[in-house]
Amino acid sequence: MSNEAIVAAPQARVSTGEVVKHVVLILGALVVLLPFYVMVSYSLKAPAELMQNTGGFFGSQLPFLDDRCVLLGGAEADCMVNPTVYNYTSAFREAPLLRYLLNGVIVTASIFLIQVIVALPCAYALAKLRFWGRDAVFGLVLFCLLIPVHAIALPLYIILAQLGLTNSYAALIVPWTISAFGIFLMRQFFMTVPDDLIDAARMDGMSEYSIVWNVMLPTAIPALLAFAIFSIVAHWNDYFWPRIVITGDRSLFTPPLGLREFRGDADGSNFGPMMASAVVIVTPLIVAFLLMQRRFIEGITLSGMK
Amino acid sequence: MNGGPHGPPPDIPIAGVNPRARMPVQLRPDPASTVEKDMKTTLSAMVLALAATGAYAEGHQTPVTIEFAYPYSHLFDITYESILQRFNEDHPHITVEFRATYENYEDGTNTILREAVAGELPDVTMQGLNRQAILVERGIARPLTDFIAATEDFELNGYHQAMLDLGTFNGEVHGLPFSVSLPVSYYNMETMALAGYDETNLPTTWDEVIGACEALNAAGVDNPIFWGWNITGNWFLQALMWSQNAPTMIGNDFQIDTPEGLVALDTMHSIFRGCNMQNLEWDAALQSFAAGDVGMMFWSTSAVGAVERNMGDFTLMTNEFPGITADGPMGLPAGGNSAMLVSTSEDPAELEAAWLWLTYITSGEGAADVARTTGYMPPNQAANEIILADFYEENPNKATAVRQVGLLREWQAYPGDNGLAATQVIYDYLEGIVIGDYDDMEALQQELAEEVQDLMPADG
Numbered sequence: 001m002s003n004e005a006i007v008a009a010p011q012a013r014v015s016t017g018e019v020v021k022h023v024v025l026i027l028g029a030l031v032v033l034l035p036f037y038v039m040v041s042y043s044l045k046a047p048a049e050l051m052q053n054t055g056g057f058f059g060s061q062l063p064f065l066d067d068r069c070v071l072l073g074g075a076e077a078d079c080m081v082n083p084t085v086y087n088y089t090s091a092f093r094e095a096p097l098l099r100y101l102l103n104g105v106i107v108t109a110s111i112f113l114i115q116v117i118v119a120l121p122c123a124y125a126l127a128k129l130r131f132w133g134r135d136a137v138f139g140l141v142l143f144c145l146l147i148p149v150h151a152i153a154l155p156l157y158i159i160l161a162q163l164g165l166t167n168s169y170a171a172l173i174v175p176w177t178i179s180a181f182g183i184f185l186m187r188q189f190f191m192t193v194p195d196d197l198i199d200a201a202r203m204d205g206m207s208e209y210s211i212v213w214n215v216m217l218p219t220a221i222p223a224l225l226a227f228a229i230f231s232i233v234a235h236w237n238d239y240f241w242p243r244i245v246i247t248g249d250r251s252l253f254t255p256p257l258g259l260r261e262f263r264g265d266a267d268g269s270n271f272g273p274m275m276a277s278a279v280v281i282v283t284p285l286i287v288a289f290l291l292m293q294r295r296f297i298e299g300i301t302l303s304g305m306k
Numbered sequence: 307m308n309g310g311p312h313g314p315p316p317d318i319p320i321a322g323v324n325p326r327a328r329m330p331v332q333l334r335p336d337p338a339s340t341v342e343k344d345m346k347t348t349l350s351a352m353v354l355a356l357a358a359t360g361a362y363a364e365g366h367q368t369p370v371t372i373e374f375a376y377p378y379s380h381l382f383d384i385t386y387e388s389i390l391q392r393f394n395e396d397h398p399h400i401t402v403e404f405r406a407t408y409e410n411y412e413d414g415t416n417t418i419l420r421e422a423v424a425g426e427l428p429d430v431t432m433q434g435l436n437r438q439a440i441l442v443e444r445g446i447a448r449p450l451t452d453f454i455a456a457t458e459d460f461e462l463n464g465y466h467q468a469m470l471d472l473g474t475f476n477g478e479v480h481g482l483p484f485s486v487s488l489p490v491s492y493y494n495m496e497t498m499a500l501a502g503y504d505e506t507n508l509p510t511t512w513d514e515v516i517g518a519c520e521a522l523n524a525a526g527v528d529n530p531i532f533w534g535w536n537i538t539g540n541w542f543l544q545a546l547m548w549s550q551n552a553p554t555m556i557g558n559d560f561q562i563d564t565p566e567g568l569v570a571l572d573t574m575h576s577i578f579r580g581c582n583m584q585n586l587e588w589d590a591a592l593q594s595f596a597a598g599d600v601g602m603m604f605w606s607t608s609a610v611g612a613v614e615r616n617m618g619d620f621t622l623m624t625n626e627f628p629g630i631t632a633d634g635p636m637g638l639p640a641g642g643n644s645a646m647l648v649s650t651s652e653d654p655a656e657l658e659a660a661w662l663w664l665t666y667i668t669s670g671e672g673a674a675d676v677a678r679t680t681g682y683m684p685p686n687q688a689a690n691e692i693i694l695a696d697f698y699e700e701n702p703n704k705a706t707a708v709r710q711v712g713l714l715r716e717w718q719a720y721p722g723d724n725g726l727a728a729t730q731v732i733y734d735y736l737e738g739i740v741i742g743d744y745d746d747m748e749a750l751q752q753e754l755a756e757e758v759q760d761l762m763p764a765d766g
Contacts, residue, residue, distance in 0.1 A: 048616045048617070051592065051616035052596055052616070067615055071678065072388075157420065158423060161424030161425070167426070247421055248373070253406065257406075260407070263378065265378070267611070267612055268611075268612025
């Protein structure tokens, strides 16, 4: 698209093509970052500033009157609060966010662990073992990838209810323990592992299970990390499923459910604490991604693209 | 019905009012008011009745636990916390467990329907007034008739007919309304002053509202009005219908194809066009009014608290909802929610505890807490007229809805399995009027009537 430009200015040190690419990427980055900007800004401002759209990014940070505190019998002078402090303390007090974060860690870690325990042997069998019906089984795995979770949510809910498992950690974890995507991803990766490695292990007398855990697993670390990101992000951020199965006990909520504590719809939502919760919820993911960024991209190019 | 599977024990004490609690009632020393005189008599009767039933209450001390769920924790957490505190003092043997809150009314209905399949229903649930019918149709909500019959002097606790009507289905009371909202007008008095309006000459009909829009436009206000057509369940369409004393649904028949339906559509069309109204989302609408950009907002009274808390430096005044004629509206749909008994328990002690909680939150101090902690009003007459008399004097913006309480009408549900789809069809057409897609209201009336009627269950 930029051939003419390059011909016109062959001596330019920065080619027009590169400039165009970067402009497009920067614009894309701005679009992606804007919601985060709003989220952080809202978590710092007072309700009146949010409603009137004043105060810039940080807000004035002047204390305001917390009328909830007044309703609960506090004196006006004691109920003046700093907006940032108010937003973040409300997030942790009214929605017990620490408890929700702990639940989130328990649930996502359990899901990922069990997914790995199931997916690795499956992927190994599909990639490296020859048995009757292997292609059909792999076809079924691909078919499972096509089923949206919303389509099977109600049957799943009823099964769990009849087993008496709703409103428990099990309800949050069990339906996700077999990941078709995980099996597919790992199978694609194992296809690239040379058969010689496995034959050598067999000649050394290793059992098939031992091969999975001691030979295949170490080679698959980058792919596993990529899968970890997919799995953990999906289940950490999931709003839909926890909402379906957790109807009784608030103390089983996962972090995203904490956001709803501040919704008021037509009567005015409390956006400050809501966005403060959102900041607290996404920060661990962003930190984890930044730390593992290189591994993550390696994993995708190693497995998914081949 | 007595002795049937839903029959309550015969000795249910009067609920909602506690024999040992002091009566926290403040009467203004104005003997001229007949209402207050009546209420004084009522109160003495209540006290007597309480003294008589107190003995029963003392007898039942076996610990009972009931489960309870409600929507919108941001709005109602504080209300139930403060009610629960009182309730625990009055009935120490009953533990009320709060379940995870519903995100909104639709979520509340979905959750209950799901829990009914799974056999995990709570004992008491709070449901949107226009979402009660489906729980009655499916036999999930239990009728309260027998409980009411077994409660002495039930109506003396402030449960008047218009209030009970909101929760009555098939001739039996199934829900006790807890927090009620009505459409009201919000005015930014500084902006209104630019066009020569003050508290004496605010518009009382939609024609006058359009006139005010033109005057505000002439005075340099670009965005004079927001009219809450987009409030859930086509609440404002029903408001224009009830304004003419016409229901929006009769049985399974959608009533938009009546002369009143046409008047409703024409009124909307002339408001949107005459005022050049922008199409705003809920949050954006509340935001622009709070920021002082909009002069008049027609919205639910339940947002008064949020607006007062967050608005800029101007004078807010609420006033009666305008009417189609100078006589004002003949009726208005009640928004809000209602307490329903969905317990699957057959244990009399548990049902009695659930009934106590139901009535505790809908009468007396419990009901008064609704007005104190939210923008809603309790529909309970006794709570409004006696306990809250001073409160409304100090909070005149919240009193507007109370002045309109005689206009309370049902917020109608669209029946059948396609109820939510019908709501969406109407929403899309109304949005079409707002953004100027439709100008021929008679053609629109025909189209809308046919499309919605197709979604309704066939008669017979």
